[in-house]
Amino acid sequence: MKRILIGKRTPGGRLAARRTLQALLLAAMLIALSPFSAQGKVYIDITAPQAKMMPIAIYDFQGQGGKEISDVIRDDLIFTGLFMYIDKASYIEAASQPFNPSNWTPLGIEAVVKGTVSGDKKLTASVSLYDPFESKEILTKQYQSDKDLLRQLGHTIANDIYTALTGAPGIFRTRIVFVGERGGERDLYLMDWDGHRSRKLGLRAGVLLTPHWSADGSKLVYAAERGRQWNVYLLDFLQMSEKRVFTSRGVNMAGDFFPNGKAFAFSSSKDGTPDLYTFSLENNTARRLTSTHGIEVSPAVSPDGSRIAFVSDRGGTPQVYIMLSDGTEIRRLTFEGSYNTSPSWSPTGDRVVFASRRGGGKNQICIVKPDGSDLMQLTDQGNNEDPSFSPDGRYISFMSDRDRQKGIYLMRANGESQKRVTPRDLKAFGPRWSPQ
Amino acid sequence: MRRFCFFLVLIVFISFGCKQRAVTQPESQPPAQKEAGKGPETVTEKKGGAGESITSKEMDGKTEGKEGMFADVHFDFDKYDIKDADKPTLKNIASWMTKNGSAKLMVEGHCDERGTNEYNLALGDRRAKAVKDYLVSLAVPSAKIETISYGEEKPLCKEQTEECWAKNRRGHFVVLGKAGK
Numbered sequence: 001m002k003r004i005l006i007g008k009r010t011p012g013g014r015l016a017a018r019r020t021l022q023a024l025l026l027a028a029m030l031i032a033l034s035p036f037s038a039q040g041k042v043y044i045d046i047t048a049p050q051a052k053m054m055p056i057a058i059y060d061f062q063g064q065g066g067k068e069i070s071d072v073i074r075d076d077l078i079f080t081g082l083f084m085y086i087d088k089a090s091y092i093e094a095a096s097q098p099f100n101p102s103n104w105t106p107l108g109i110e111a112v113v114k115g116t117v118s119g120d121k122k123l124t125a126s127v128s129l130y131d132p133f134e135s136k137e138i139l140t141k142q143y144q145s146d147k148d149l150l151r152q153l154g155h156t157i158a159n160d161i162y163t164a165l166t167g168a169p170g171i172f173r174t175r176i177v178f179v180g181e182r183g184g185e186r187d188l189y190l191m192d193w194d195g196h197r198s199r200k201l202g203l204r205a206g207v208l209l210t211p212h213w214s215a216d217g218s219k220l221v222y223a224a225e226r227g228r229q230w231n232v233y234l235l236d237f238l239q240m241s242e243k244r245v246f247t248s249r250g251v252n253m254a255g256d257f258f259p260n261g262k263a264f265a266f267s268s269s270k271d272g273t274p275d276l277y278t279f280s281l282e283n284n285t286a287r288r289l290t291s292t293h294g295i296e297v298s299p300a301v302s303p304d305g306s307r308i309a310f311v312s313d314r315g316g317t318p319q320v321y322i323m324l325s326d327g328t329e330i331r332r333l334t335f336e337g338s339y340n341t342s343p344s345w346s347p348t349g350d351r352v353v354f355a356s357r358r359g360g361g362k363n364q365i366c367i368v369k370p371d372g373s374d375l376m377q378l379t380d381q382g383n384n385e386d387p388s389f390s391p392d393g394r395y396i397s398f399m400s401d402r403d404r405q406k407g408i409y410l411m412r413a414n415g416e417s418q419k420r421v422t423p424r425d426l427k428a429f430g431p432r433w434s435p436q
Numbered sequence: 437m438r439r440f441c442f443f444l445v446l447i448v449f450i451s452f453g454c455k456q457r458a459v460t461q462p463e464s465q466p467p468a469q470k471e472a473g474k475g476p477e478t479v480t481e482k483k484g485g486a487g488e489s490i491t492s493k494e495m496d497g498k499t500e501g502k503e504g505m506f507a508d509v510h511f512d513f514d515k516y517d518i519k520d521a522d523k524p525t526l527k528n529i530a531s532w533m534t535k536n537g538s539a540k541l542m543v544e545g546h547c548d549e550r551g552t553n554e555y556n557l558a559l560g561d562r563r564a565k566a567v568k569d570y571l572v573s574l575a576v577p578s579a580k581i582e583t584i585s586y587g588e589e590k591p592l593c594k595e596q597t598e599e600c601w602a603k604n605r606r607g608h609f610v611v612l613g614k615a616g617k
Contacts, residue, residue: 124476142476153479175482202489207589209553218483226494228542228584237483240490251561251585253554267558269565274558295558311555317514318555339514341552355552363552385552430553 043165053084056111059095063117065150072154076172104132139164178431179208195421210430214261217435221254221264255299265299289327300343309343344388353387378415390433399429501610508606516562530574542610543567545585548601560585567607
C-alpha cells in the first residue's frame with residue numbers, strides 16, 4: 001500500500017511515471033492475490049512452517065451439556081498445535097457479561113469463544129467468536145442437534161472456529177476406520193478421529209487387512225480371509241451392506257480406490273507371485289499392472305489418480321517404488337535401509353509416508369517427497385506401522401506397539417504430539433483416516 | 437506523453453481504489469460471518485456412525501482338516517527358499533501323498549511379526565508356494581496341493597525373541613478331505 005502513496009507523490013519524468021505505473025500494477029496484483037482481500041482476515045497462516053500459537057480463551061458454554069461441548073472444542077483446537085489454550089482461571093470477564101476487549105488485550109488473548117446451550121432433548125447452541133484486538137465478533141452462529149450428539153455438535157463448532165481463524169476446513173468431524181481384535185475376534189472398527197465413540201461394524205473374519213476409503217467417504221474396500229480364502233470386499237455405508245467383489249486362489253490384498261471411486265488398486269498372487277492390478281467396479285474386471293517374479297504389494301493411489309506408490313522386492317529387499325497408474329515409468333523412491341513398506345500419499349500428493357525399518361530393527365514412520373528428497377523420520381519408540389494422512393494433510397494416523405499392545409496413534413505431520421487414541425484392552429492396527 | 441502517463445496512472449489508481457480502501461482501512465472489514473437468515477445449522481450423525489452394524493453374509497467359515505501329521509518347515513528372515521534341513525520332511529510328505537492318492541494338502545505360509553502386515557502376507561504366499569513347488573518337483577500332482585498365506589497374523593510363539601521368530605517363519609501342513617479325518 002505504501003507504494004501507491006509514494007507513487008502518487010512523485011510522478012516526475014517519464015521514467016518515474018513508468019516506475020510508478022509498475023509499482024501500482026504490482027501493488028494491485030498483490031492486493032488481488034492476497035488472502036486478506038477475499039474472505040476477511042486470516043488469523044493463523046497454517047501454511048507457515050512454524051506458525052505462532054494463538055492464545056485462545058474458551059468458556060464453558062452456559063446450559064445443559066455446555067461444558068462437554070466446550071471441552072470437545074478445546075481438545076480439538078489444542079491438538080492442532082496452532083492454539084495456546086488459556087485456562088479459565090485467568091478470565092476476568094464472567095461468562096454472562098458481554099464481551100469487552102479490554103478484559104482480554106492486556107492478557108494477550110487473541111480469540112475468545114463464548115456460547116450458550118438451551119433446550120432439553122433438542123439442543124440449540126449459540127456460539128460467538130471474538131477478536132479482542134480488533135474489538136469485533138468474527139463468528140456468530142446457531143446450531144441444533146439431538147442431546148446424544150453432544151460430541152458431534154462440539155466438533156462441528158470447532159470446525160467453524162478453525163475455519164474462521166485459519167481459512168481452512170477443520171477435520172474434527174472425520175473418522176478413523178481400523179482393524180480391531182478383542183478376545184481373539186477380529187472386526188472392523190469405526191471411531192471419531194479423536195478416539196471417541198469407537199464401535200465394531202460387525203464384519204467378522206479370520207484375518208482382516210487395512211480398509212481403504214473412497215474419496216466421498218461412502219465406501220470401504222478391504223481384504224479378509226474367510227474359510228482359508230483371501231477375498232476383497234466392498235462395504236457400502238449408504239446401504240450398510242458388504243459385498244465380495246474379488247476372489248481367487250492365493251493372497252488378495254486391496255489397496256486404494258482411484259479418485260472417482262469406480263476402481264481400486266490391489267495386489268493378488270492369482271497368477272503366481274503377488275502382482276499389482278486395478279479392479280474396475282463398473283465391469284468387474286481386473287487389469288494387471290506389474291509382472292515380476294518377486295513380491296509387489298500395498299498399492300497407494302496418488303490423490304489425483306495419476307500415480308501409484310507400492311512395495312516391491314525387485315531390488316532384493318522390500319522398497320517403495322512409484323509408477324504411473326498404467327504401470328509404466330517405474331522408479332524407486334526409497335534407498336535408505338533394507339525394509340521400506342506401507343506407502344500412503346499426503347492429500348496434495350507432495351509427500352509419501354511409509355514404514356521404514358531403522359536402527360534396532362524396529363519399524364518407524366518416515367515421510368519423503370515423491371522425488372525422494374527431504375526424508376524425515378517421525379517416530380522412534382517401539383514399532384510403528386500403517387501410516388496414513390488426515391484429509392487436510394496436517395496429521396498422520398498409525399499403529400504403534402510402544403505400549404506393548406498394538407494401538408492406533410495420531411501425530412502431527414511433523415511428528416509432534418504423538419498420542420494413543422484406542423483403549424489399551426483393544427489390539428488395533430491398520431487405521432485409515434476418512435475423507436472430510 | 438508525460439500527460440498521457442499521468443492520466444494512465446490516475447485511471448489505474450481510480451480503478452483499484454475500492455481494493456485500496458478495503459486494505460488501508462482495516463476497520464471497514466466485512467462483518468462477522470453471520471449466518472442470519474439461514475437459521476441454525478442442524479448437526480446430524482454421519483452414515484455408519486450410529487449403532488448400525490453390517491452383518492456380513494459370509495462369516496468366518498469352519499475350516500476342516502488334520503494338523504500335526506507333518507512337521508513344520510522353516511525359513512530364514514525375509515527369505516522363501518527351501519532349506520536343505522527341511523528336504524527330508526518334504527520328501528516324507530511327498531511319498532505319503534503318493535500313497536494316499538485321495539488326500540489333499542493345504543500348505544500355510546507364515547512369517548514372524550517384524551515385517552509389516554501386507555508384505556508379510558506376500559512373503560507367506562511365496563513361502564507356501566515354494567513348498568508346493570518343491571512337492572510338485574517330487575511328483576505330487578499340483579492339483580492336490582492348496583496354499584494359503586497368513587503372514588504374521590497367526591503366530592505360533594508370541595514372545596519377541598529370535599528363537600520365537602524362527603519358529604513363526606514356517607510352512608505348516610493341514611491334510612484336507614477324507615484322508616485327513
